[in-house]
Amino acid sequence: MGTETKYQNKKMTADSKKIIKNKRLKITDILASDAIRNRLFQAGFIPGTLISLINQMPFSGALTFKLRGTKFALRNEDAACLRVEYA
Amino acid sequence: MSTQKFVALVGQPNAGKTTLFNQLTGLNSKVVNYPGSTVDIAKGPIKENPDITIIDLPGITSLDPQSEDEKITHQALYQLNELIKEARKEPDLVIFVLDQTQRSRHLSVLKQCLDANLNLVVALSMTDLAQKEQKALDPKKLSTLIGCPVHTINHQNKNEKTIINKLINQDYFSKKESHKTHKISQQEIGRNYEWAEQIIKKTQLKNRIENKAWDLDALFLHPILGPMSFVVLMGLFFTSIFTLAAPLMDGVDAFFSMLSLQVSSLAPSNLITKVISEGLITGLGGIFVFVPQIAILFFGLGILESTGYLARAAVIIDKPLSKIGLSGRCFLPMLAGCACAIPAMMAARNIPNKWEKRICLWIIPLMQCSARLPVYGLLLGLLFFNKPWFSGIGLTIIYLASVLFACLIAALLSRGNQKGTYFQMELPHWRWPNIKIILIQTIQKTKSFITNAGPIIIIISIVLWTISVFPTEQNSIAMWLGQWLTPIWEPMGLDWRVGVAILLSFAAREVFVSVLAVLFTIQAGQTSLLTTLQQATWPGTQAILFTPSVIVGLIIFYMIALQCGATVGIAKKEMGNWKEPLLQLVSYSVLAYVLAVMVQWVA
Numbered sequence: 001m002g003t004e005t006k007y008q009n010k011k012m013t014a015d016s017k018k019i020i021k022n023k024r025l026k027i028t029d030i031l032a033s034d035a036i037r038n039r040l041f042q043a044g045f046i047p048g049t050l051i052s053l054i055n056q057m058p059f060s061g062a063l064t065f066k067l068r069g070t071k072f073a074l075r076n077e078d079a080a081c082l083r084v085e086y087a
Numbered sequence: 088m089s090t091q092k093f094v095a096l097v098g099q100p101n102a103g104k105t106t107l108f109n110q111l112t113g114l115n116s117k118v119v120n121y122p123g124s125t126v127d128i129a130k131g132p133i134k135e136n137p138d139i140t141i142i143d144l145p146g147i148t149s150l151d152p153q154s155e156d157e158k159i160t161h162q163a164l165y166q167l168n169e170l171i172k173e174a175r176k177e178p179d180l181v182i183f184v185l186d187q188t189q190r191s192r193h194l195s196v197l198k199q200c201l202d203a204n205l206n207l208v209v210a211l212s213m214t215d216l217a218q219k220e221q222k223a224l225d226p227k228k229l230s231t232l233i234g235c236p237v238h239t240i241n242h243q244n245k246n247e248k249t250i251i252n253k254l255i256n257q258d259y260f261s262k263k264e265s266h267k268t269h270k271i272s273q274q275e276i277g278r279n280y281e282w283a284e285q286i287i288k289k290t291q292l293k294n295r296i297e298n299k300a301w302d303l304d305a306l307f308l309h310p311i312l313g314p315m316s317f318v319v320l321m322g323l324f325f326t327s328i329f330t331l332a333a334p335l336m337d338g339v340d341a342f343f344s345m346l347s348l349q350v351s352s353l354a355p356s357n358l359i360t361k362v363i364s365e366g367l368i369t370g371l372g373g374i375f376v377f378v379p380q381i382a383i384l385f386f387g388l389g390i391l392e393s394t395g396y397l398a399r400a401a402v403i404i405d406k407p408l409s410k411i412g413l414s415g416r417c418f419l420p421m422l423a424g425c426a427c428a429i430p431a432m433m434a435a436r437n438i439p440n441k442w443e444k445r446i447c448l449w450i451i452p453l454m455q456c457s458a459r460l461p462v463y464g465l466l467l468g469l470l471f472f473n474k475p476w477f478s479g480i481g482l483t484i485i486y487l488a489s490v491l492f493a494c495l496i497a498a499l500l501s502r503g504n505q506k507g508t509y510f511q512m513e514l515p516h517w518r519w520p521n522i523k524i525i526l527i528q529t530i531q532k533t534k535s536f537i538t539n540a541g542p543i544i545i546i547i548s549i550v551l552w553t554i555s556v557f558p559t560e561q562n563s564i565a566m567w568l569g570q571w572l573t574p575i576w577e578p579m580g581l582d583w584r585v586g587v588a589i590l591l592s593f594a595a596r597e598v599f600v601s602v603l604a605v606l607f608t609i610q611a612g613q614t615s616l617l618t619t620l621q622q623a624t625w626p627g628t629q630a631i632l633f634t635p636s637v638i639v640g641l642i643i644f645y646m647i648a649l650q651c652g653a654t655v656g657i658a659k660k661e662m663g664n665w666k667e668p669l670l671q672l673v674s675y676s677v678l679a680y681v682l683a684v685m686v687q688w689v690a
Contacts, residue, residue: 038273041273041277042148046276061403064304068190068191070513073510075409075510078511
C-alpha cells in the first residue's frame with residue numbers, strides 16, 4: 001500500500017503493450033459478452049483477482065498470465081476484455 | 088446385484104489423477120474407450136482387491152460440461168451404468184484429486200461437487216511441490232470444514248498400500264443419491280472462488296521456505312526464443328520418429344513377408360494356405376508395420392505432454408492457427424496426424440469448441456501420414472531417378488504444400504462458424520517425465536490401436552486380396568474392375584494396372600507399392616521395381632507410362648485423396664454419423680482426381 005504510487009490509478013486493458021511483465025495487476029472489470037465473461041470466470045479471471053503478465057507471443061499472439069498459483073494463457077482478444085490496474 | 092464397487096477419479100486437468108490411478112491399480116488397467124492423448128477412460132482393479140474397480144475420468148473445469156470429454160466425465164458421474172454395464176447408476180465413491188499448487192481453482196470445482204452431493208473423498212496431490220511453494224493444505228482442518236474425508240497423497244511415495252487404505256475405506260461407500268447439477272451462474276462461480284479463498288486461509292499449513300520449483304517458461308514462452316525452440320523441437324521430434332521407426336518398420340515388413348513365404352512353402356498348396364499366407368498374414372503385416380511408428384509417436388507425445396511442453400506449444404502456435412479458424416488446442420491432433428490419422432482423430436476429442444473439432448477432423452486426413460511415405464518414396468524415385476537429394480527437396484515441398492492446402496480447407500470450413508473461436512489454456516507446472524508410466528501408457532495405447540484399427544484393416548485387406556486373385560491372378564475381379572474403369576484412369580494418364588493399384592490402395596495407401604510390384608514384375612520380369620516402372624510403357628506401344636506429369640499428378644492425388652479405410656471408420660465414430668465421413672471420403676477423392684487430371688491438361 002502506498003508504494004510505487006506512479007503506477008496507481010492507471011486503468012488499462014490486459015493486452016496493453018505497456019504492461020510491465022511480472023508486475024502485480026488487479027482485475028477491475030471484465031467488459032465482454034456473457035459467454036466470454038462466463039469462460040473467463042470459470043478460469044478464475046474474476047474482478048478483484050490479482051494477476052501478472054508473464055509473456056506474450058509475437059504479433060499479438062497468446063498472453064500467459066500468472067493467477068491463483070498457476071499460469072493461464074489467453075488470446076489477445078480475450079485479454080483485451082480485462083480491465084486492470086497495478087496492484 | 089453384483090458386489091463389484093466402482094470408484095471414480097475426478098479433478099481438473101493435470102491434477103495428478105492418472106498418477107494416482109497408476110498407484111492404485113499398479114498399472115493393471117484397461118483403456119475402456121479409444122486412445123488419444125488425455126481423453127481415455129482407463130479402468131482397472133485396485134491392487135489385491137479385484138472387487139473394487141478404479142475409473143480414471145477426463146479432467147473437468149466445471150460440473151457444467153462444456154467439452155466432449157467433460158461430458159464423458161459428467162456421464163460417468165450420473166449414468167455410470169451406461170458406460171460400464173455392471174455398475175450402479177452412480178459411482179460408489181468419487182475421489183476428488185486436488186492439486187494443492189492450484190488450490191483456489193481446484194477448490195472452486197470441489198465446491199460444485201460438494202453442492203451436487205457427490206459421495207466424495209478428497210485426495211490432496213502435488214504435496215512436494217506445494218510444500219516448496221508454501222501452498223500445502225491441512226487435511227484434517229479441510230475435512231472438518233467441508234464434511235468429507237480428506238487425505239494427503241504423495242506421488243513419490245512408493246507404498247501404494249497405505250494410499251489405497253487411506254482413500255478407499257469400505258466405510259466411505261454409500262448409496263446416497265446425488266443431485267444433478269444445474270447451469271452454474273457467474274455469481275456462483277464468483278462465490279465458489281470466494282469460498283475457496285476462505286478455505287485456503289483457514290487450512291494453509293505453515294512451512295519453511297525452500298527453493299522454488301524450476302520454471303522453463305523464461306525460455307520456452309519467450310517471444311522470440313519460444314517460437315524458435317518450438318521449430319527446433321518439433322523438427323527433432325519428427326525426424327526422430329521417422330529415423331527411429333524406419334529400421335523397425337523394415338524389420339516388421341521383412342518378418343511378415345518371410346512368414347508369408349514360409350507358410351506358403353511349408354503348407355500344402357491349396358486355397359486355405361493362400362488365404363492365410365497372402366490374405367491374412369499380409370493383412371496383419373499391414374497393421375503391424377505401423378506399430379513401431381505409432382508407438383514412438385505415442386511415447387514422444389507422452390514425454391512432451393508429461394513435461395508440460397505441449398501446453399506451451401499450443402500457446403505459441405495459437406496465433407497462426409487462429410487465422411484459419413482453429414486454436415492452439417488443435418495443434419496436438421494435427422501434429423499426430425503427420426504420423427497417423429487414427430490417433431490424431433482420437434486426440435481431437437479434447438477440443439472444447441465444436442466447430443474447431445469438426446474442422447480439425449476434416450483436415451487431419453490432409454496431414455501427410457506415414458502410410459504415404461512408401462508411395463512418395465517410389466514416385467519421387469521415379470521422378471528424380473538416382474538423385475536422392477532432389478527427392479528430399481521434393482518430399483519437403485509435398486509436406487509444405489499439404490499444410491498449405493489443409494490451411495486453405497480449414498479457412499474455407501471456418502466460414503460456417505458464426506460463433507468464432509477462442510483459446511484459453513491452463514499451463515501445467517514443468518515436471519520430469521516418469522518414463523516407466525509413459526512406457527506403459529504407450530503400450531496400452533498401441534495395443535488399442537491394434538485392436539481398434541486392426542479388424543477393419545484385416546477385413547479390407549482380405550476382401551481386396553480376394554478380388555485380386557479370383558477367379559485367377561492373371562484375370563481377377565480387380566483387374567476386370569481396373570480395366571472396366573479405364574475411362575477414369577485415362578484422364579490421369581494412367582493405364583489400368585496403375586488404376587488397380589489406386590483402387591486397392593483405398594484400403595491403405597501403402598498397398599499401392601506392393602500392387603504395382605505384383606502387376607508390373609509379372610509382365611516385365613526385371614530386377615528392381617523402380618527400373619521396371621521407369622521402362623514401363625503403355626500396353627502394346629512404345630510410349631513411356633510414367634512421364635513426369637503423370638508422376639506429379641499421382642503425387643497430388645495421394646496428397647489429398649482419403650485412401651484409408653481405418654480413418655473413415657474412426658471419423659464415423661468421432662463425427663457421430665456416417666454422412667460426414669462419407670462426404671469427406673468422396674469430396675477429397677474427387678478433388679484429388681480433378682487436380683491430378685488438371686495436371687495432365689496443363690502439361
